[in-house]
Amino acid sequence: MTKILVVYYSMYGHIKKMADQVVEGAKSEGCEVELYQVPETLSDDILKLLKAPPKPDDPVLQFELHNKLVEADAVIFGFPTRFGMMCAQMKAMFDSLGHLWQSGQLVGKLAGIFVSTGTQGGGQETTALTAITQLAHLGMIFVPTGYSYGSDMFGLKEPQGGSAYGAGTFAGADGSRQPSEFELGRAKHQGSYIAKIAKKYSGNQ
Numbered sequence: 001m002t003k004i005l006v007v008y009y010s011m012y013g014h015i016k017k018m019a020d021q022v023v024e025g026a027k028s029e030g031c032e033v034e035l036y037q038v039p040e041t042l043s044d045d046i047l048k049l050l051k052a053p054p055k056p057d058d059p060v061l062q063f064e065l066h067n068k069l070v071e072a073d074a075v076i077f078g079f080p081t082r083f084g085m086m087c088a089q090m091k092a093m094f095d096s097l098g099h100l101w102q103s104g105q106l107v108g109k110l111a112g113i114f115v116s117t118g119t120q121g122g123g124q125e126t127t128a129l130t131a132i133t134q135l136a137h138l139g140m141i142f143v144p145t146g147y148s149y150g151s152d153m154f155g156l157k158e159p160q161g162g163s164a165y166g167a168g169t170f171a172g173a174d175g176s177r178q179p180s181e182f183e184l185g186r187a188k189h190q191g192s193y194i195a196k197i198a199k200k201y202s203g204n205q
């Protein structure tokens, strides 16, 4: 069976909500799907100052579990923006993959990206684009969703996160905005879209 791994970091829950939809989408294609969050790197004191709620229950992708990445046919990464780029927690996870990079164990695996930013000009595209360097060095094959979610993607009636790179949501400057139905639908679409390609690629379809 084609295996999809969804790996995320979420401080305030927006990316977690999107990640759950990505999982649903990949499952709808009959794939085996697992969801992991990356280890936190901030201290409890800092998290308290940042008013971060408790972490979701999803298992943490500790170093000992990196074989999950090796076993997957596709990995879909979700993370919030920090200064227009991926958050340090996700970067730390990538930085811990030296052993898999050196042994080429992630070469040729498919990868997708979804993001969350506070604001509309805050880095939906730069966050995804700058993350591609990680994938390139690991030899992973980036799968953008392009404009495959339909003509509503061109709509200007309401703010909509996401780009040709993948799904996205806006949290609002104060974090109070929640992912819209459209953004959640697009996250689900990303899961099924990459799962379909992974099935073809792994010869399971």
Ligand SMILES: Cc1cc2nc3c(=O)[nH]c(=O)nc-3n(C[C@H](O)[C@H](O)[C@H](O)COP(=O)(O)O)c2cc1C
Residues within 6 Å of the ligand: 009, 010, 011, 012, 013, 014, 015, 016, 080, 081, 082, 083, 084, 085, 116, 117, 118, 119, 120, 121, 122, 123, 171, 175
């Ligand atoms: C240190 C820091 C830097 C941030 N930088 C940006 C930024 O450059 N652009 C932006 O739109 N939002 C920025 N944000 C807002 C986060 O992206 C937002 O809280 C996040 O998308 C919410 O996702 P989450 O609920 O999954 O944590 C920043 C937040 C923090 C704490």
